[in-house]
Amino acid sequence: MFAAEFEYHRPKTVAEAVKLLRKVKGSRPLAGGHSLLPAMKLRLASPAALIDISRIAELSGIKSTKDGLKIGAMTTHAAIAASAVVRKHCPVLAETAGIIGDLQVRNRGTIGGSVAHADPGADYPTILLLLDARFTAVNGKERQIAAEKFFVDLFTTSLKHGELLSSVTIPSMSSGASAVYLKHRHPASSFAVVGVAALVQVKKGKCADVRIAIGGVTVTPVRAKAAEKLLTGQAPTPENIARAADAVSDAIENPLGDPYASGEFRVHLASVMTKRALIQVTG
Amino acid sequence: MVERMVDLLARELKMDPVDVRRKNLIPPFMDGYQVATGLTYDTGNYEGALAKALEMAGYEKLRKQQKEMRAKGEYLGIGLCTYAEICGLGPSQVAGAVGFGGGLWESAIVRFHPSGKVNVMVGISPHGQGEETTFAQIVANELGVGVDDVEITHGDTEKTPMGWGTYGSRGTAVGSGALMGAIAKIKDKAKTLTAHLLEASVDDIEYADGKFFVKGSPSKSKSIQDVALMANVAWNMPKGLEPGLEASSFFDPPNFVYPFGAHIAVVKVDAETGEIALQRYIAVDDCGKVINPMIVAGQIHGGIAQGIGQALWEEAVYDDDGQLLSGSMMDYAVPKAAFFPKFELAMTETLTTVNPLGVKGIGETGTIASTPAVYNAVADALAPLGVKTINMPLTPERVWRAIREARS
Ligand SMILES: Cc1cc2nc3c(=O)[nH]c(=O)nc-3n(C[C@H](O)[C@H](O)[C@H](O)COP(=O)(O)OP(=O)(O)OC[C@H]3O[C@@H](n4cnc5c(N)ncnc54)[C@H](O)[C@@H]3O)c2cc1C
Numbered sequence: 120m121f122a123a124e125f126e127y128h129r130p131k132t133v134a135e136a137v138k139l140l141r142k143v144k145g146s147r148p149l150a151g152g153h154s155l156l157p158a159m160k161l162r163l164a165s166p167a168a169l170i171d172i173s174r175i176a177e178l179s180g181i182k183s184t185k186d187g188l189k190i191g192a193m194t195t196h197a198a199i200a201a202s203a204v205v206r207k208h209c210p211v212l213a214e215t216a217g218i219i220g221d222l223q224v225r226n227r228g229t230i231g232g233s234v235a236h237a238d239p240g241a242d243y244p245t246i247l248l249l250l251d252a253r254f255t256a257v258n259g260k261e262r263q264i265a266a267e268k269f270f271v272d273l274f275t276t277s278l279k280h281g282e283l284l285s286s287v288t289i290p291s292m293s294s295g296a297s298a299v300y301l302k303h304r305h306p307a308s309s310f311a312v313v314g315v316a317a318l319v320q321v322k323k324g325k326c327a328d329v330r331i332a333i334g335g336v337t338v339t340p341v342r343a344k345a346a347e348k349l350l351t352g353q354a355p356t357p358e359n360i361a362r363a364a365d366a367v368s369d370a371i372e373n374p375l376g377d378p379y380a381s382g383e384f385r386v387h388l389a390s391v392m393t394k395r396a397l398i399q400v401t402g
Numbered sequence: 403m404v405e406r407m408v409d410l411l412a413r414e415l416k417m418d419p420v421d422v423r424r425k426n427l428i429p430p431f432m433d434g435y436q437v438a439t440g441l442t443y444d445t446g447n448y449e450g451a452l453a454k455a456l457e458m459a460g461y462e463k464l465r466k467q468q469k470e471m472r473a474k475g476e477y478l479g480i481g482l483c484t485y486a487e488i489c490g491l492g493p494s495q496v497a498g499a500v501g502f503g504g505g506l507w508e509s510a511i512v513r514f515h516p517s518g519k520v521n522v523m524v525g526i527s528p529h530g531q532g533e534e535t536t537f538a539q540i541v542a543n544e545l546g547v548g549v550d551d552v553e554i555t556h557g558d559t560e561k562t563p564m565g566w567g568t569y570g571s572r573g574t575a576v577g578s579g580a581l582m583g584a585i586a587k588i589k590d591k592a593k594t595l596t597a598h599l600l601e602a603s604v605d606d607i608e609y610a611d612g613k614f615f616v617k618g619s620p621s622k623s624k625s626i627q628d629v630a631l632m633a634n635v636a637w638n639m640p641k642g643l644e645p646g647l648e649a650s651s652f653f654d655p656p657n658f659v660y661p662f663g664a665h666i667a668v669v670k671v672d673a674e675t676g677e678i679a680l681q682r683y684i685a686v687d688d689c690g691k692v693i694n695p696m697i698v699a700g701q702i703h704g705g706i707a708q709g710i711g712q713a714l715w716e717e718a719v720y721d722d723d724g725q726l727l728s729g730s731m732m733d734y735a736v737p738k739a740a741f742f743p744k745f746e747l748a749m750t751e752t753l754t755t756v757n758p759l760g761v762k763g764i765g766e767t768g769t770i771a772s773t774p775a776v777y778n779a780v781a782d783a784l785a786p787l788g789v790k791t792i793n794m795p796l797t798p799e800r801v802w803r804a805i806r807e808a809r810s
Pocket of ligand 1: 147148149150151152153154155156157172192193218219220221224227228229230231232233234235236238240241242243278282283284285308309310311
């Protein structure tokens, strides 16, 4: 199908983009286009105007700052997967970026587009929730949004209309902490049917800073707080890990289902994958 | 269906599925075998293909490995399929008898130009199966010309003779029959002309490697290109022989052809998540005479991928109102190259008697064998858990539910 008619603007700076977003009625940012354009072709979305932000140089790039890794919204999945800085400071993020979709998707898709789109099957939201990432939005002035507050509902974030996401900041992981992202890939789309991210710091044989994030199962990714609590302060024995993994379902309300995987199966997968992720990060 | 039944029977009888198949395979035959359903299979050596596949797979070793893994709670499965396919459709008389609205013969025109180049117009029209290459090789080989000197035209009905279509793995099985008929006519006429030019008797003219020569004195010879030139200029034709070197032929096969083979799939099933990992895939196929091994392998590869797609991924899902839910490539899982291990292929060559070259079909064998081979492998992996039947495609959720049900 063809998209409905739309206007097209290609600003060179963030200030210009924000102005256009505010001024042009029914406008929307266009990043890599790998979620927005398919939606437009299916007429699930018909923005009156696209503000193409792909030529704004200040929006892409990766920097290591004192607050952690600062990644520009227009940075592609491929760039993050290949980045030496990311591999050094946050290898799990590079690994996650490297298993998004296929090569074409990774070469076009951007971190900003992915999180702004907030697809329940996307990979970044889950890992960024795990890593306590902060999102920077601009509309004249800047504001910071914590990951826990950013993902609001199915395809819905706390970005306001006219606001542009400029970067994502990932605080450094505490030394000695280990993190992993496991994905059950949909055989057609490659999206995560279930994505499980886990982080644990083993100190003197006990688990500290335990974090578990589950994606794909609910409208937004969730932290499995009860499971995290069960393992905190405990030794990472198979029994303790199994007990924590069993508690993952406590965090899940109204699981999503589709013809490939029902809600019940997704919850089951989330629990099994959590067990495996915890074994991996504590092993 | 049949292949599943054989495996279920093996399980009931507590026999190895290989042994059940061996007991039931028709022994090798080279000149027709009438089966219970009334059809006469052309030629077959089913045990030969099976033995080769088992050897390539290292079957005994795999069974040992399976036992060891089961002891550790890991589920390895080995699945077999021995198949014989009916294809190369078919005698036109059968088409008439079963109410098929057309004939099932094929046609070809071979035109030898004075330049030594050959134009071939065929009724059969490949759409990706590679017969442009296969046919050019046949003509080059039979007429002793370079493969680059042969041009195949198909699908252009302004130029080509009538054909009945590429399906039922009949393109080469039937199409090459017509081609060989036209080639034989060309050779016959060239022989007559050579005899006239060399002042010898037609019965003394022999042909080899693009040359016609007098029996016993190979120095007295003419290349096929020379003969073609002489036929086309017609300066010195024997009485009654028309100028030109062109022939047309129609081929109606006397029977179907029956390619066969044995495939083995090795899978590992994750009993917790229901995920299936394809570990190895071994295919031994017999399509009679192999003309172009790479094209044959390509057909087998594609067929295997499609057949496994049916077993594991592809499904059109409708809701209760008849709305298609798997309506896009983001929902409907077609097999991709990265889903597969490297296929391990081998051929056996049992020629058919149905057509001049002894070729059978190869376009569909992969799809026929791979669906049951992979299904049988998954069922074999899950046998110790008591799982017998799962609906296809064997998605992780279906596998997981089947295991859960069998356990409770
Ligand atoms: C075949 C295929 C497979 C895929 N597989 C996966 C997968 O396995 N995992 C995965 O996570 N994703 C997957 N994706 C999605 C892919 O990662 C997309 O690229 C990504 O979701 C959107 O990024 P984009 O840059 O293309 O954004 P676009 O499509 O350009 O935009 C998406 C939305 O975000 C908005 N937007 C974009 N940038 C900004 C910004 N800076 N500020 C505010 N709003 C903004 C747009 O207005 C739009 O609403 C797949 C996509 C395809 C086509």
